[in-house]
Amino acid sequence: QQQVKQSPQSLIVQKGGISIINCAYENTAFDYFPWYQQFPGKGPALLIAIRPDVSEKKEGRFTISFNKSAKQFSLHIMDSQPGDSATYFCAATNGNKLVFGAGTILRVKS
């Protein structure tokens, strides 16, 4: 019940394309859903986050879509750039501890 399932494990996208990463959760008590971006040799950094009272949040080229009834949320990266190549983690929490997905390695080809 505490798991967050993330897919795909890896993704290759052409420059300018749309990258889509999906996550699903079971615990309906989760009330905060962040996405973290991690570059090699660095710690994860918060990219964008959403709460379940909205269905979508957009910040620049990054959008979270949230489907409460399906218990799913996704990250969309528009106009993907080579600099977006990184590992992306979704996560969820209803309190103090974040539960992370397994991560998606994104490679944007120039």
Added chain:
Amino acid sequence: GAGVSQSPSNKVTEKGKDVELRCDPISGHTALYWYRQSLGQGLEFLIYFQGNSAPDKSGLPSDRFSAERTGGSVSTLTIQRTQQEDSAVYLCASRTGWDNEQFFGPGTRLTVL
């Protein structure tokens, strides 16, 4: 301002030795977390400190792992009698008491030979 710092950045040790990993959280952050990230894997929660409350140790994989946080600031993660399966990147994160965002350090890469 300064972010979360961790030391050492890399640690190579022999099986059976003890190691100590250090985390300096962002000043004023009351919550501190330790995670373990194995190669190609997600982040595995280890332990959580919040202010003066008893730590949440529910993620520690065995009694060889322990952590303390002195004076509500610096934290040390200790692994006793290290095993090869302990090889991983150990990440520390901190946050304020009222915001969900966790700020991560760069991690310590531990290699047990």
